[in-house]
Amino acid sequence: MTTGAPSTPPTRVTIRDVARAAGVSRQTVTRAINEMPEISEETRARVMRTVEELGYRPNRFAIDLSRQRTHAVGLIVGTFRNPYYAQLADAFVAELRSRDWQVLVSMASQGEADAVRSMASQTDAIIGYFLEPQTNFVPAARGVPIVLLEDQATMPGVHSVELDFRTGISDMVAALRAKGSRRFAMIDASSANPKGTAPGSPRRQFFEAAVGEECIVVTEPESIAGGVDGFRRLLDLDPEIDTVLAFNDLMAMGAVQGAHTLGVDVPGRVRIVGIDGISLGEAISPTLTTLSLETQTVAAQAASILAELFAGEPMPSRSLTRTVTPVPLWRESA
Amino acid sequence: MTTGAPSTPPTRVTIRDVARAAGVSRQTVTRAINEMPEISEETRARVMRTVEELGYRPNRFAIDLSRQRTHAVGLIVGTFRNPYYAQLADAFVAELRSRDWQVLVSMASQGEADAVRSMASQTDAIIGYFLEPQTNFVPAARGVPIVLLEDQATMPGVHSVELDFRTGISDMVAALRAKGSRRFAMIDASSANPKGTAPGSPRRQFFEAAVGEECIVVTEPESIAGGVDGFRRLLDLDPEIDTVLAFNDLMAMGAVQGAHTLGVDVPGRVRIVGIDGISLGEAISPTLTTLSLETQTVAAQAASILAELFAGEPMPSRSLTRTVTPVPLWRESA
DNA sequence: ATATGCTCCGTGACCGGTCACGTAAGCCTA
DNA sequence: TAGGCTTACGTGACCGGTCACGGAGCATAT
Structure with missing residues (x-):
């Protein structure tokens, strides 16, 4: 039996x-x-x-x-190990939960199309930060609306919350100039631009445009170690640099650490600036000055897109767009 | 019309x-x-x-x-702003997604019972890190099994992945002694023990037991700033201390920063040790030595509890328990 | 007395799949 | 050529709720 x-x-x-x-x-x-x-x-x-x-x-x-309704939205990010994504997720969950929506999370580690596909079958919408070109993963959604973070929607049924890096970075650079910065440099992320052979990430492009003159840029993996190495390389290339922008806070924190081990004073000798605005930036010495990406606002804007999407019966065919302008967050490192 | x-x-x-x-x-x-x-x-x-x-x-x-089955489990944590929770969530999503389960996340900011209640109506199980006493939120689950993280299950239908802090902390203390530590101190978290008026968090109790002799302890809010202040207070109370354990990595990073601003050499003059094992610990100088809570293992164990729960038809009435032993992660700060 | 209105409650169909059956067609064997 | 077996496919009920109805019961108006 x-x-x-x-x-x-x-x-x-x-x-x-x-x-x-x-x-x-x-x-x-x-x-x-x-x-x-x-x-x-x-x-x-x-x-x-x-x-x-x-x-x-x-x-x-x-x-x-x-x-015939789900009231669940999927959130897809690369990894929570980067505190910026975690902070973003935090803001989303708080925002969406207050609107009585449920949040399903997934990570794109095994391919963005896969993540989108599995989300699409159980949510009303997908919010995500993607690296691959839209044509790669959008079809996998099979009609479920997608809200892109930090990127520009180029396909129907895709919406976006864009970040006005042009303004944000140029404000930051102007303020740094006012503080005495003359020779700018940047540590870009190699992973940030898998889409083609364009000259680096958008952040880099806007940075170069804002700086106006020649400025050296090195490319490193998107990690703390990448920041450490990047700073070292930068100083090797040009010992005269006085200001370094890093692709994100993680790399900026690495840069600060690199400066520390090299005995370079921050911000006395070199100013170091990140991008993201993670709260962990307060955990280092000197605390990290950064261009805050305003996760709360981004989350709220994405939520408002969702609200608009599901309010009207006839789903708007036009792409909905919101723009958030990053703001400098002055702490000690610059 | x-x-x-x-x-x-x-x-x-x-x-x-x-x-x-x-x-x-x-x-x-x-x-x-x-x-x-x-x-x-x-x-x-x-x-x-x-x-x-x-x-x-x-x-x-x-x-x-x-x-007649769901495939969704809920994850409830305090906030993703603490990278440890984020890392935990990361590990969970990866682990559960590989088993074809979906993960719904929520935060307990508006009360743990509320969070549990809303989860319970749409998931097969709830995994969470809670602060309130179990009697507060367990009834809200209405029979949906709960897996407690880091805590001991005391009610039916509640299971747990416990952390063997006794072993982990005592190992850590022994190793520190071998390195020359003599006067131990700790920065405890005030939020870690809202359950009663017991003498501090379990971490503190095991720490005091491991140290064996008198050791000073200050209590601070669970944040970077708390770590900064805690370190300062500790040094005021006893300038002779040579080793500080912080309640978690966030506070430990604050302590390192506090030491830096006070001009105290780490680890030369004072060793600083955290608890959590977040990867951000590598972002500071010196990099943070810590007692790693092994998020991957914890996630895997919790998943195995879930698997066991749903494998047998007759839901086991006994509480299922797994234990994970934290392991020291030696970096530069100690 | 019937008509009208309101409150309260029940019935059948339906959402979009799956499952346990039933059955027709084709092939093989005796 | 009847019988049995296999293959390929279809039908009704069901999962656990919700929705659009319909109807009973009672009070008030005519």
């Missing part, structure tokens, strides 16, 4: 069980639970008591199936 | 549409899609082609509803 005696089948408590126990119909139970009208207070109380006694809890799948 | 002309209703492509278009029955479509037997290769190909043409994608909710 392979299977033992029929042990208690773990049958779920359904709305019918509650209805039977309370001596009412299913619909009445629904009315009680969902606080709908057309039910007497007395009956509602009795039903709710039964619900409590039986430990009934509604099945989300049945609800979504019959209501 | 309030509603305009009936625009194209966004009707979803269902399995019936595919069946009709391919000239077969629903069941045959199912067979084709799910790679079931009892279907000819020819028919399967034709159906799949139709699926492609119509852009059909199966509805996860209908599937889960009829198959």
Whole structure:
């Protein structure tokens, strides 16, 4: 005998069980639970008591199936090991939860198209920070709207919250100039531009445009170690540099550490600036000056796009766009 | 007229549409899609082609509803702003996604019971790191199993992945002694023990037990600033201390920063050790020595509990427990 | 007395899949 | 050529909710 005696089948408590126990119909139970009208207070109380006694809890799948709505959005980022993404996720969860949406998270480690595909089958929308070209992963969504972070939407059904790096970086550079910066340099991220052979990341391009003159740039892996190495290389290439912008805070923190081990004073001898605005930037000495990407605002804007998307019945065919301008966050390193 | 002309209703492509278009029955479509037997290769190909043409994608909710299983677990943490939680989430998403489970995340900012309640209605299980006493939030789960992180399960239906701080901390202290540490001190977290008036966090208790003799402890808020202040206070209280353990890496990084601004050499004059093992510990100078909480292992163990929970039909009534032993991660600060 | 209105509650169909069956066609054997 | 077996496919019920109805019961108006 392979299977033992029929042990208690773990049958779920359904709305019918509650209805039977309370001596009412299913619909009445629904009315009680969902606080709908057309039910007497007395009956509602009795039903709710039964619900409590039986430990009934509604099945989300049945609800979504019959209501034809999911109220879940998927968030896809590269990794939470970069605190910026984590902070972004934090802001999203807070923002969306306050609007009574659920957030499913996934990481694109095994390919962005895969992540999108698996999200698309269970969410109403996908928010994400992607590296691959849009044509790679957008079709995988099969019609589920996508909100791109920090990138520009170029396909139908794709929306975006863009970052105005042009303004942000140029403001930052101007302020640095006012503080005395003359020779600028940058540590760019090699992973930031897998899309083609363009001259570096957009951040780099806007930086070069803002600086106006020649400025040296090195490219390193997007990590703390990359920042350490990048700073060293930069100083080798030109010992006269007095200001270094890093692709992100992680790399900037590496740069600060590199400066420390080289005995280079920050910000006395060299100013170091990051991009992101992670709170961890306060954990180092000197604390990190950075171009804050305003995760709260980005999250709120993305949420407002979602709200607009699902408000009108006829799904807007036009791409919805919001723009957030990064703001310098002055701490000690610059 | 309030509603305009009936625009194209966004009707979803269902399995019936595919069946009709391919000239077969629903069941045959199912067979084709799910790679079931009892279907000819020819028919399967034709159906799949139709699926492609119509852009059909199966509805996860209908599937889960009829198959009677969910595939979703909820993860609840305090905030992703603490990189440790973010790293934990990262490990979980990776681990659970590889097992084809979906991860819903939520934060307990608006009360742990609330977070649990909203999770419970849509997941098969809840994994979380909680601060309140279990009696506060466990009932809100309404029978959905909970896996506690770092805490001991004391209620039925609650399971746990515990951390053997006794061993981990005592190993760490022993190793520090071998390196010459004599006067130990600790910066505890005030938020870590809201449950009662016990003498500090478990980490502190095991630390005091391991040190064996009197050692001074200050309590600070769980933040970078708390670490800075804590270090300062500690040095005020006893200038002779040579080793400081912080409640977590965030506070330890603050302590390192505090030492830096006070001109105290780390680790030459004072060794500083954190608890968590976040990768950001590498971003500071000196890099942070810490007791690693092994997020990967914790995630894997929690997943194995879930697997066990849902493998056997009769849900085990006993609490399932795994234990992970933290391991010292030697970097530069100690 | 019937008509009208309101409150409260129940019934059947449906959401989009899956499962347990049933059945027709083709092949082989006796 | 009847019987049995296999293969390929279709049908009705069901998962657990929701929605659009319909109807009973009672009070008030006519």
